[in-house]
Every structure is written in structure tokens, then in C-alpha cells.
Amino acid sequence: MQFIRRSLQVLVLLLIFLVPLLHLYGVERYARESFSYSLAAQRIETRGWIQQKAILLMDRLFQDYEGTEGVISSVTGSPWSLNILGYRISDPLAAVSMSIAGSGFFWPFITSILFFTFLSLLLGRVFCGWICPYHFLAEMNNKLRNLFSYLGIRPHNLHLKRRNKYIVLAILLIFSIIAGTSLFTHIYPPLVVSRELFYYIFYGSVGFGTFFIIFLLFTELTVSQRWWCRYMCPGGALYSLLGSVRLVRMVRDEDRCTFCGECDKACPFGLLPMSDTMGMECDNCGLCRAACPEDALSYRFMPLWKERSMINERKRTLKRTGTNG
Amino acid sequence: MKGKGPSRERVQTDRRGFIKKMGGITLSIAGGSLLGSIFLRYLGRVNAQDLAELSPYAYYVSGPLRPPGAVEEDLFLKRCIQCFLCAEVCPPKAIRFVRSGMGLKANTPYIFPRERACILCMKCTQVCPTQALMPLKEDDIYEGKKKVDMGTAEIDKRLCITHLGIGKCEACYTICPLKERAIVQEAMLRPRVIPEGCVGCGLCEEICPVRAKAIRVRLPGVKKEREVLPPGVLYF
Known part of the structure; x- marks a missing residue:
């Protein structure tokens, strides 16, 4: 499962890297065919090493194709707006x-947007964990952070409120109404990453977004995890x-779970699978599941109300017997 | 025991200096913004294309030349999701992006015809997902301003080689994809633009051999600079 997820992430990263190169080749072909003097300036000799x-x-x-x-x-395009076949x-x-x-x-x-919407309604926040290019970079960054911890350098870990992101969403939506333009486009990392890559490949320069991404990665490394x-x-x-x-x-099997806490450490979003408090933010x-030594966690087909009743049942059992399960 | 800290007088003079400094900063900001506001009053009236080399910020604020099929500026900013699809499919790489730090217009597409003009292939309008650029066909340019309205070319008779009688250039007439609809040749091969037929692609501005560009694209809704400003101001 992790192999599939990693390959999908790498595939998306390759997509946002290779598609601009492909279109740059289209520009090069047009420049070769036309006789305009100003187009000669953008020929292959003036480009960077990767582009050449x-x-x-x-x-x-x-x-010969x-x-x-x-x-x-x-x-x-990019995952923000993709045109494929x-x-x-x-x-x-x-x-x-x-x-x-x-x-x-505009219908x-x-x-x-129906594809990602139905995917989210069915599988949860899967865009984050499986597709988002920034998530991949941040995961690699987190590996570096773990290496630092292993070497004895303890990075600071600041905890904020989890509801902050809903407040950010609401505030930016309100300000989008006032400004009359979408404000998410300046800070939404999957778009910023793909756009900066596109700027670099097409124009040879990067914008403010690159510094924003570097700032995010650096603070995630040193100040607060993810x-x-x-x-x-x-x-x-x-x-x-x-x-x-x-x-x-993701559902925990009570009979198998030994409360070792490995799953809580493994979760990139800082959720707690061991105490059944995944809520709506789990990205599946x-x-x-990969970290669990006892195979106690597994994917289940389970609607919202069923999960609620299951958790309530477990809580009642805990209160009655004083033990779990 | 005498402390090494600053004496009472020293602190007072420091504070006075600080207040002076802050006052200076406040005054300079106020003065700068006053001058800036006077400057900005004219920005909506003069041709932004001419201001671009002087100040990129003025260019972006007063409205850059949008790709073909663009809806009016306010609606364009509402519709554009900054997905860069239009620039990706542009064969001559004419579409570029407003720089970051230029306010709400950052990362929106524009064309700077002086360096690379639009070839009116209309690929960007077909690929735009949100109709910030209304879909057009290649034949729509023959309808003139009714379908495609990026701007209007305007000849500056004080700079044009043919109009001055120095030589016979014909570059703008030769490159124009709408010969006899948008541009005609009068006596002595002097070019004249017909505003109803011109779509404002800027190919003439790109090809013009005069360094200051004797033919320039003017945005829709922008008045002639001679109507609002005394001659010689902001003219280069």
C-alpha cells in the first residue's frame, strides 16, 4: 500500500515537472518553424541546463513521429487544474x-471538481496524502527531522490549535469576497509548488512562492512538526x-491492539489512531497501518454513524470494566 | 557603587532623537503617498504600455494587456484561478505573468507586445477552464472589435519613419494579420490604423524598427495621452 502511495506521489511530482518541459518543447518547435526575428532569442542556446x-x-x-x-x-496543467486527454x-x-x-x-x-469531490466523500482527505506535491516534500522534510532527532538534535515542536485551518479557510473566503479575487492562489502549497516549477522551466526565474515554500519547509524542520x-x-x-x-x-481491532503507541507516532497529521479519535481529518x-506491529489497524467500509456508535460502545465498555476490550 | 548604565540626560536625548526620527519617517511616508496618489490619478488615463519601462508597478496597477478573449478587468480577476494553462499552450511564449508582490493581480497572465506579441492562435482561450478568456476560434479575428478586443494600435506620427518622410518602412503593414481591415496604406505608403478592425495583437509594435515604437497598442477604455496631459509629459 505504501509503495502504491509513494509511486502515485512521485508520478504527480513528475507530472508537474515534465508537462512544462513538454510544452517548452512545443515552444521550441514553433520557434524553429517561424522566421520571426524575436523568436530567435528564445532558442535552445539561451536556456538553462535542464531545459536544454x-x-x-x-x-x-x-x-520520426x-x-x-x-x-x-x-x-x-497541474493538479490545481488539469487537462488530460x-x-x-x-x-x-x-x-x-x-x-x-x-x-x-460556471457549470x-x-x-x-467532481472527481476530487467524490474521491473525498468516499475516501476522506486522500488528496493530501496521495496526490499533493507539497505533502511529499514535507514528508521527506520530516524524515530529515527524524534524522536530526536520532542524532541527538531535538528540534522544537510547537503545537497549535487544529481548528485553525477552518478559521483560515473562513477568513480567506470572506476576504476573497471583499477583494473580488481568489486569495488562496497565493498560499495554497500544491498550486504554489507546481507554479514555481513552471516559472523556473518556462521563464528561468522564480517568484515569491519559492521563498514561501522554503520558509514552510524550514519552519516545519525546526519549529513545529508539519x-x-x-x-x-x-x-x-x-x-x-x-x-x-x-x-x-481506518479501524482499530481491540482484540489485537497492545497499546504500544507506534501508530500515534507514525501519523503525519498528528492524529491518534490508538484512542479512536481520527475524526474527519484522516487521509487514509x-x-x-504500516507501523502497527500487531496488524490491529485495517481499512473498513464504515459510514459515519456506524463509527460513532462503535466508539460510543467502546467508551461504555471502558467505563464499565475499567479495561479496554 | 556606580552603575555603568546610561545617564538620565543621555536617555532623554536618545528619546528626543527617536521621536525626531519617527516624525521624519511619518512625514516622508505621508509625503510619498501624497505624491504617489497624484501620480496614480493619471495612471488610469495614460497608456500603460508606455509606462511599463518606467515603472512595472504603474503598469500592473493601471491594467496590463490581457490575452485575447479576456473579459473586462474586474470580472477577469474574479474568474482567473491562476492555473497558468494559457501560458503553457502559448506557442510564441507571449503570455507572461504579473510578478509576485504586485498586489491582487500577482500571477495573472498578460502580454507585453513590445517584446513578444500575440499571434492570435486562440489556443489560450480554448484551454482556459473558467472562461476568464472567452473561447474563440481563429476566424473570429475577422469580426474585428466585436469578437476580439485586446486593445487598439495607434500610430505616433512624430516617430514613424514613413510619416516623417525619412524612408519607407512598411513593417507594420507587412506583419499585420488583418491587412486592409485593421491597417491600410495611404499616399506615400503611410500606414493608418482602422480602430474598428484592429484587435490589438501587437505584432506591429513588436516589429516596429523605431526604438521607442512608433506604433503602440492602447488598452480599451484608455484615452489618448494628449487629451488628458500637456504635450511632453510621460512621452517617450
Whole structure:
């Protein structure tokens, strides 16, 4: 399961890295065919090392191939708004913020968020753990943090309120109404990461977003573990709200659990699977399941009310007998 | 036992200096904002394209030239989700982005025709997910201003080689995709723009050999600078 998740994350990271390179090759092809003098300035010689190598590689790949234009136009964009083989997939936050800023409901775009919306309604906050490119970077960053702890350098760990992200979401939505434009686009990490990569590949320079991402990673390394995803991310808040009614849940088997606490340590969002308090913020990444030495945690098909009644039952048992299970 | 701390007089003089300093800063901020507001009053009236080299901030505030099919500026900012799809499919890489730190317009697309003009392929309008750029076909440019309205080219007779009689250039007429609809040649091969037919792609501005650009794209709704400003002001 972890292998599938990792490969999906790497696939998304490759997508947001390779798609701009593919389109840069399209620009290069256009510059070769046209005779405009100003287009000569953007030829391959003036680009960076990665861009040059990629264009040379794609030259070799598409050497005698007729449908190059079709391949280039088949996939466009990033997880924020993706065009793939004629289908359009967008982030729900984009549609929510755009509609609330006053653009009106534009139905073709609203339908494009259905994929992620239904995925969240069924599986919970899976965008975060399985797709988000920033989550992958932050996980790698967290590994570095664990290495520091192992070496004896204890980074500070500041705890904030978990409800902060819902407040951030509400405040930014209200300010989007006032400003008349979507404000999430400046700080939403999956968009910022993909956009800065695109800026670097296309224009050879990066914007403010890169410093924002570096700031986030540095503070997550030194001040507070995974603070952006746990306490601040407005996109995560929206996915959590959608995922509160999810059908697939991580459920603890009481008979097997030995209360070793490994799952609580493993959770990237700082949730506590051992005490059955996952709530709506679980992203079903399966790290707690992988960490459990007794195989006590497993995915179950379980609606909201069933989980509630199960937890209440366990609490009552705990109160009656003084032991768990 | 005498402490090494600062004496009473020293503290007072320091405080006075601090107050003076803060007063100076406050005054300079107030004066700067006053001058800035006087400057900004004119920004909506003069051509933003001309201001771009002087001050990028003025350019972005007064409204950059948007890609073809763009809805009016307020609605454009509401609709644009800054997904950079339009720039990715642009074959001549004409679409660029407003820099970060330029307020709410940051990361929205614009075209700077002086360096790279739009070729009117209309790929960006077809790929835009939110209709910030209304979908258009390549043939729609023949409808003129009714369908595509990025701006209007305007010839500066004081700079144009042909108008001055120095030589015969014909560059703007040759490059224009809407010959005889948007631009015509009059006596002595002098170019003249027909505002109803011009869509404002800026290919003429890109090709113009005059360094200061004798033909320039003016945004829709921007008055001629000679109507609002005395001659010679903000003119380069």
C-alpha cells in the first residue's frame, strides 16, 4: 500500500515537472518553424541546463513521429487544474473560491471538481496524502527531522490549535469576497509548488512562492512538526469537511491492539489512531497501518454513524470494566 | 557603587532623537503617498504600455494587456484561478505573468507586445477552464472589435519613419494579420490604423524598427495621452 502511495506521489511530482518541459518543447518547435526575428532569442542556446537537456532528449524521442503536436496538447496543467486527454480535473478549492469571489457559477468548471469531490466523500482527505506535491516534500522534510532527532538534535515542536485551518479557510473566503479575487492562489502549497516549477522551466526565474515554500519547509524542520498541513492549510480544511462523511475508514481491532503507541507516532497529521479519535481529518494514507506491529489497524467500509456508535460502545465498555476490550 | 548604565540626560536625548526620527519617517511616508496618489490619478488615463519601462508597478496597477478573449478587468480577476494553462499552450511564449508582490493581480497572465506579441492562435482561450478568456476560434479575428478586443494600435506620427518622410518602412503593414481591415496604406505608403478592425495583437509594435515604437497598442477604455496631459509629459 505504501509503495502504491509513494509511486502515485512521485508520478504527480513528475507530472508537474515534465508537462512544462513538454510544452517548452512545443515552444521550441514553433520557434524553429517561424522566421520571426524575436523568436530567435528564445532558442535552445539561451536556456538553462535542464531545459536544454530535456529539449535534446525530446528531439531524439520525437524524431520520426508524426503526432508530436497531439502528444504535447494531450496533457496540460497541474493538479490545481488539469487537462488530460480531453478531460478536465480541478481542485474544489479553486471552484469554491472563484464562485465566492463573484464570478458566478460556471457549470463546466464546477463539473470538473467532481472527481476530487467524490474521491473525498468516499475516501476522506486522500488528496493530501496521495496526490499533493507539497505533502511529499514535507514528508521527506520530516524524515530529515527524524534524522536530526536520532542524532541527538531535538528540534522544537510547537503545537497549535487544529481548528485553525477552518478559521483560515473562513477568513480567506470572506476576504476573497471583499477583494473580488481568489486569495488562496497565493498560499495554497500544491498550486504554489507546481507554479514555481513552471516559472523556473518556462521563464528561468522564480517568484515569491519559492521563498514561501522554503520558509514552510524550514519552519516545519525546526519549529513545529508539519504545522502547515496540520493546523493551517485551507485546502486541507475543505477536504476534511468533505471527508467527514467518508465511507472508508481506518479501524482499530481491540482484540489485537497492545497499546504500544507506534501508530500515534507514525501519523503525519498528528492524529491518534490508538484512542479512536481520527475524526474527519484522516487521509487514509495507511502509515499507521504500516507501523502497527500487531496488524490491529485495517481499512473498513464504515459510514459515519456506524463509527460513532462503535466508539460510543467502546467508551461504555471502558467505563464499565475499567479495561479496554 | 556606580552603575555603568546610561545617564538620565543621555536617555532623554536618545528619546528626543527617536521621536525626531519617527516624525521624519511619518512625514516622508505621508509625503510619498501624497505624491504617489497624484501620480496614480493619471495612471488610469495614460497608456500603460508606455509606462511599463518606467515603472512595472504603474503598469500592473493601471491594467496590463490581457490575452485575447479576456473579459473586462474586474470580472477577469474574479474568474482567473491562476492555473497558468494559457501560458503553457502559448506557442510564441507571449503570455507572461504579473510578478509576485504586485498586489491582487500577482500571477495573472498578460502580454507585453513590445517584446513578444500575440499571434492570435486562440489556443489560450480554448484551454482556459473558467472562461476568464472567452473561447474563440481563429476566424473570429475577422469580426474585428466585436469578437476580439485586446486593445487598439495607434500610430505616433512624430516617430514613424514613413510619416516623417525619412524612408519607407512598411513593417507594420507587412506583419499585420488583418491587412486592409485593421491597417491600410495611404499616399506615400503611410500606414493608418482602422480602430474598428484592429484587435490589438501587437505584432506591429513588436516589429516596429523605431526604438521607442512608433506604433503602440492602447488598452480599451484608455484615452489618448494628449487629451488628458500637456504635450511632453510621460512621452517617450
